[in-house]
Structure formats: structure tokens, C-alpha cells
Amino acid sequence: MALAAVVCAALNLRLVVTSLSPLLTTVGGELGFGAAVVGLLGTLPLVAFAVFGLVTPAVMRRLGPESTAVLSMLLTGVGQALRAFAPGTGTLLVLTGVALTGAALGNVVIPPLIKQYFPDRLAALSTVQMVAIHVGALVPPLVAVPLAEVVGWRFALGSWSVLALVAALLWALQRGRPHPAAAAAPTTAGPALARPIWRVGMAWRMALLFGMVTWNVFTLFTWLPTLLTDAGHTPAMAGSMVSLMVGTSLLFGLVAPTVTLRASNTFPVVALGLAGYAVGYAGIALASGLAPLWVLALGLGTSLFVVTMTMINARSTTPQGAAALSGFVQGAGSGMALGGPLLFGLLGELTGGWTASYALVAGGSLVAALVVAHAERTPRGVEAAAAGRPV
Structure with a gap:
């Protein structure tokens, strides 16, 4: 279950960005925005990653890593689902920011979770994480436009929220479950x-x-x-x-x-x-x-x-x-x-x-x-x- 949770969460870390970018011409035409808003949408992930790269460790200390992962994926899923119904540009920006906040939290919390649950397979699981992140970035642009032509851009954009909500459920189920590998892993101390x-x-x-x-x-x-x-x-x-x-x-x-x-x-x-x-x-x-x-x-x-x-x-x-x-x-x-x-x-x-x-x-x-x-x-x-x- 931990492996499935890691994979599902990692798939969402770039999906929030790449599921929208191929549709920006269509979405901009309907909502009425141009290049400046497109550039702002491209900047939002960096704002989220910069801020929550520093904030997430404090959140993890307060909630625990599994609960932080649940919060991460809930924000990602809810943000993606709701932005598909955005009536205007401002709402789209705000809800995209919510989804990106979740992805930014996940970006920081997943590596410690890998170390916690798979201390003897760090190299293999790090590769799995990297492949999942790339797959999550690769698939949406490939299918976004054809899917939008069939069912409309709103459904094509919002449908990706299911994956994040599944990841949230998996991490919620994982909370409190024992993981002997982590308990058996040696601790390593070093000077500050x-x-x-x-x-x-x-x-x-x-x-x-x-x-x-x-x-x-x-x-x-x-x-x-x-x-x-x-x-x-x-x-x-x-x-x-x-x-x-x-x-x-x-x-x-x-x-x-x-x-x-x-x-x-x-x-x-x-x-x-x-x-x-x-x-x-x-x-x-x-x-x-x-x-x-x-x-x-x-x-x-x-x-x-x-x-x-x-x-x-x-x-x-x-x-x-x-x-x-x-x-x-x-x-x-x-x-x-x-x-x-x-x-x-x-x-x-x-x-x-x-x-x-x-x-x-x-x-x-x-x-x-x-x-x-x-x-x-x-x-x-x-x-x-x-x-x-x-x-």
C-alpha cells in the first residue's frame, strides 16, 4: 500500500502544470486572458515550490508525514476538480494555486516517506519516484487536446483530480499502520x-x-x-x-x-x-x-x-x-x-x-x-x- 501511495502521489507532482498548458489557448479564448496570464500561470508553480520548500518541514513536524501527504493530495485533487468549473480568470488562478500548494507539499514530503518506509531500497524507490513524476508530466499533454475535443476542456482538465484523491485515500489508510522496515533502519547522526x-x-x-x-x-x-x-x-x-x-x-x-x-x-x-x-x-x-x-x-x-x-x-x-x-x-x-x-x-x-x-x-x-x-x-x-x- 505504501508503494502504491508513493507512486500515486508522485504522479501528481507535475500533472497540475502539464494538464493545463496544452489547453491554455482554448481556456484563454473562453475566459478572455492572454500572454500575461499564461505567464502568471507558469510562475505559480515556482511560487508554491519556493514557499512550501521552506514551510513543509514545519507542517510535517506538526501533522506527521502521512497526514501531510493526505493534506497534500487533498489540496491537489480539490484544486484540480474545482478549477475545471472556474467562471473567470481570477478563480482559475486561485484554484490552480490551491492545487499547486498541494503539489508543492508533496514535492517535499514524498522523499522522507520513501526513506521511512523503504530504508533498504532508497535507490530503487527514488528511481520509481522519478519515473512516476515524469509519467505524470508526460501523459496529460498527450491526451489533453484530443480529450477536450470530445468532452470539452472542463471535463478534460478536472478528470485528473481522481488520481490525487486516490493518493489521498491511500495515505489516509496508511496512517497508523506499522512499517517494520523503518523501525529496523539504523539511525545516522552527524554534526551540524x-x-x-x-x-x-x-x-x-x-x-x-x-x-x-x-x-x-x-x-x-x-x-x-x-x-x-x-x-x-x-x-x-x-x-x-x-x-x-x-x-x-x-x-x-x-x-x-x-x-x-x-x-x-x-x-x-x-x-x-x-x-x-x-x-x-x-x-x-x-x-x-x-x-x-x-x-x-x-x-x-x-x-x-x-x-x-x-x-x-x-x-x-x-x-x-x-x-x-x-x-x-x-x-x-x-x-x-x-x-x-x-x-x-x-x-x-x-x-x-x-x-x-x-x-x-x-x-x-x-x-x-x-x-x-x-x-x-x-x-x-x-x-x-x-x-x-x-x-
């Missing part, structure tokens, strides 16, 4: 960081790298369908390209953690992904007729999300260091990425084209990521960095 995490330069550089990668991931989730429809492709084809990008990211993501952990110099790994972004953006801008080829390149770039998460986990030697680095990097990095989707859309709306958006939002963020990746090319533990010792 010598300095607060926000005073460690290495943590800021990691946050910037994570933020720039996240900036591009959510910009593409939000705007790739619009970029392709503006280039003359059908909405169904544009939605399927989001699925192709996520599927490609999944394939690269299966090997990315192993390659990253074994690399004595992580710069080539990150640079390869950044090159995928650069080629993909340039291709969509200059030769959109070959969209599937450029989307494959963007999928390579999007797999950097897995690489940066692996770098976070690898650059610590104690549970305290891992928790501090992960929380800071995800919270601060998501905060840095807030402007990406919104700025991309605003520039496009102000200039009447996408050239400025590509140059500033995509190009600028990729250059920043490249510089930081070079600075953090050699693995370095956060504990040693906080103590001021080179590793």
Missing part, C-alpha cells in the same frame, strides 16, 4: 553545519544552478505549446511535443544520476544538457518545421533537473547537511526562477514576437548556468564548505 546554510557560498551557487535549470523547465512547460502553435502547428501536435520532451528527459534521467555520481568533474555533464537547451531553443526559433528534432534536444536539457537534484544529494555527508542543502537549494532556486515564465510571455507580448524572450530569458539563464556549473565542477561537501575547508 559550522555556519548557517545561507552563509555558505557553495549553497548559493548550487541554488543559482538549480534556479536556472528550473527557470527553463517551467518556461517550456508553460510556453512550448504556444510557441509551436504560433509557428503553425496544431494544438494536438503542440501538446504531444510536451510529452515528447518529458519522455526524452525521462530516458536521459534514468542514466543521469549514475553518470553524475561517478563524474569527478560535473561540468561536462551539465554543459551537455545546457547545449541541448541552446540547440532546442535555436531550432524552434529558426526552423520550427523540424520541431520533433528540437524537442528531443530540449528533452536532453530538461534532464538537467535530475542532474541538479543528484548533485544536491551527492554534495553532503550527513543527514543534517543533506536536509539543509536540499531545502535551501530548492527553496532559493525556485525563488530565483520565479520570473522565467512570466518574463518570457511579457516580452513576447510587448515586442509582438519571441526573439527578445529567447535572447533574454533563455539565453541569459543558460549563460548564468554555464558559469555556475564551471565554478561547481568539482564535487564539494556542504559540511566542508561550511567549515571553510576545501575538498
